[in-house]
Amino acid sequence: MPKTDLVRSAYMLVALSLMQPIYASEKFPDYPVRPAGDYAITAEQAGVTIGLQPVEDPKEQKTYFDTELTPKGVIPVFIVMQNGLTGDSFLFDKTKVTYGPADSSLSTPKMGEKAAKGAVVVGTASALAISPAGMVVAIALASKAVHGTQVQESILKKEMQSKTLSPGISAHGFLYIQVPKKGPREKIHLQIPITKASTEELVVFDLFF
Amino acid sequence: MLRLLNCSRVASLCAVFLFVVPVSAHGQGATPTDSKLNIQAELVLTPEFCATKYGENHSAFKVEDAWEVGNAACTELEPALKGTFSSLTVATTPSSSSDAELVLTPKFVNVSATKAVWAKSKRELLVVLEWTAKDKSGKTVWVETIQGAAKEKEGNGFSHTKYAKVLSAKSVSDAAAKSAVAMSASPELRKLANSSSAIGKD
Numbered sequence: 310m311p312k313t314d315l316v317r318s319a320y321m322l323v324a325l326s327l328m329q330p331i332y333a334s335e336k337f338p339d340y341p342v343r344p345a346g347d348y349a350i351t352a353e354q355a356g357v358t359i360g361l362q363p364v365e366d367p368k369e370q371k372t373y374f375d376t377e378l379t380p381k382g383v384i385p386v387f388i389v390m391q392n393g394l395t396g397d398s399f400l401f402d403k404t405k406v407t408y409g410p411a412d413s414s415l416s417t418p419k420m421g422e423k424a425a426k427g428a429v430v431v432g433t434a435s436a437l438a439i440s441p442a443g444m445v446v447a448i449a450l451a452s453k454a455v456h457g458t459q460v461q462e463s464i465l466k467k468e469m470q471s472k473t474l475s476p477g478i479s480a481h482g483f484l485y486i487q488v489p490k491k492g493p494r495e496k497i498h499l500q501i502p503i504t505k506a507s508t509e510e511l512v513v514f515d516l517f518f
Numbered sequence: 519m520l521r522l523l524n525c526s527r528v529a530s531l532c533a534v535f536l537f538v539v540p541v542s543a544h545g546q547g548a549t550p551t552d553s554k555l556n557i558q559a560e561l562v563l564t565p566e567f568c569a570t571k572y573g574e575n576h577s578a579f580k581v582e583d584a585w586e587v588g589n590a591a592c593t594e595l596e597p598a599l600k601g602t603f604s605s606l607t608v609a610t611t612p613s614s615s616s617d618a619e620l621v622l623t624p625k626f627v628n629v630s631a632t633k634a635v636w637a638k639s640k641r642e643l644l645v646v647l648e649w650t651a652k653d654k655s656g657k658t659v660w661v662e663t664i665q666g667a668a669k670e671k672e673g674n675g676f677s678h679t680k681y682a683k684v685l686s687a688k689s690v691s692d693a694a695a696k697s698a699v700a701m702s703a704s705p706e707l708r709k710l711a712n713s714s715s716a717i718g719k720d
Contacts (some may be wrong), residue, residue: 398706400661462630462644470627470663471648475705506659506706 337463340364340373342481345391355512356394357474359501362387363518364483373467376460382490386499386518388469391479398506399474408486411496411517473506553702555711559603560618561596564610568592572629583682585629587645590690595624598694602701619714620659620707621652624697627663631685634672642669643689649697653710660706666693 345351348360364370364385367377378385392399469482488494501514570588599622600606612621627646634641644667651660668688673681701707 398660400658402661403663458630458632462632462642465628465630465644465646466665470646471661472663473660473704473706504658509657 337373337375340387340467340483342389345389345479348389350516350518352514352516354514355399355505356392356397357399357503357512357514358391358393359514359516360389360391361499361516361518374460374463378485379488380490382488384486384488384494385464385467385483386486387481387483388501389479389481390474390501390503392474392476395476398476399512400504400506401472401474401480401501402504403469403471403484405502406484406500408497408499411498474503554604555602555702555707556604557620557707557711557714558605558618559599559607559620559622560613560616561599561606561608562610562612562621562623563592563595563608567624567626570626572626583631584679585631585643585645585686586683587626587629587686587690590687591624591626591647591694594687594691594694595697598691598698599701602698614656619654620710622701623650623652624648625650629689637672637674637677639672640669641672641685642667643685645686645689645693647690647693647697649701651701651707659710660701660704662697662700662704664693664696664700666690666696668692 343360345358345360346353348362350362351358351360353359364373364387365379367379370376370378370385374385390401464483464485467483469480469484472480474480484499486497486499488497497518499516499518501516503512503514504510505512568588568591570586570591572585572587573583596606596608603620607616607618609616612623625648627648629643629645631643632641644665646663646665648663649661650658653659666689668685668691670685670688671681672678
């Protein structure tokens with residue numbers, strides 16, 4: 310009888326040692342990318358198109374992040390930015406992105422103003438800077454979920470980061486927006502300023518969803 | 519007999535390829551040394567950047583992870599980027615009097631690590647490194663965010679800290695290598711290199 314228990318224990322150990330690598334190699338699928346102009350919410354200026362898709366369905370969030378973010382007060386918003394020009398590059402600085410309720414007045418950077426003069430205002434009291442504050446919130450909340458650190462890493466990997474939009478190039482990723490945990494959310498005004506690299510002119514995109 | 523010998527030779531050749539091919543594809547294939555940018559670049563590694571650390575040190579009372587990515591970056595970045603530019607100097611502060619045509623400033627955005635159940639199981643560390651490149655006039659010409667990742671053993675109570683340091687170094691090294699590739703492939707930096715060459719010829 311004790312011999313059988315020993316064999317069972319051995320089987321359990323083997324099974325556990327196999328389980329860990331499977332768990333470790335778990336991957337969350339990437340969100341499907343379409344051309345920026347194909348999204349329901351889109352804006353085009355100065356040859357650059359930005360399309361966005363808020364991923365609000367908890368089932369979809371579970372698929373792509375292995376956790377439901379809306380009940381935790383976070384909405385992941387998928388952004389695609391496409392530079393349609395052939396000669397000019399644009400600089401996207403994640404820290405310059407702002408959001409707030411649609412009826413609030415975000416401190417709007419003036420179009421065409423030189424970025425180097427510090428024209429970009431991060432936001433008013435009603436507008437929260439997305440990053441790093443939003444990201445920290447998203448990560449902290451996601452960490453509480455099962456497999457927290459893997460969820461956290463997945464959120465970080467998929468985040469839209471600062472980058473150069475070279476001619477003809479597109480970039481994509483998620484911005485994480487903090488919303489109330491309960492009740493219907495207000496319409497959100499998302500403001501994305503980008504800078505034309507050659508002239509340092511600001512191009513400001515206002516998106517509502 | 520001869521056939522048997524040939525078969526074994528083929529098998530051993532295949533075995534050699536199995537080991538050689540992945541190493542060359544990962545380690546050497548992507549190095550940008552063959553397409554050096556003709557720019558005098560300056561890499562700014564401030565003491566604050568070199569001291570960048572996420573988390574807390576592991577102690578006897580608490581299982582913590584300290585990711586000393588700044589320390590690793592200040593060792594790894596210069597050798598990784600040296601082959602990308604015709605000249606690369608390192609400065610500890612951004613200087614306006616420098617002769618550099620391009621000033622490269624790195625900044626860590628975040629890190630994230632998975633956890634492993636067993637001491638010998640491997641876990642992954644992801645580091646997010648942001649680059650800002652400015653020309654001589656101070657104008658930003660290029661920004662890019664690079665993700666570097668590596669896997670290493672979790673380690674037990676005694677080796678945990680050692681493996682955390684090794685993992686930090688490996689992840690940063692990956693980010694450094696990817697940074698070199700990104701810089702080398704950047705149309706904006708290539709344009710700057712071409713304009714610098716043209717001025718040099720004039």
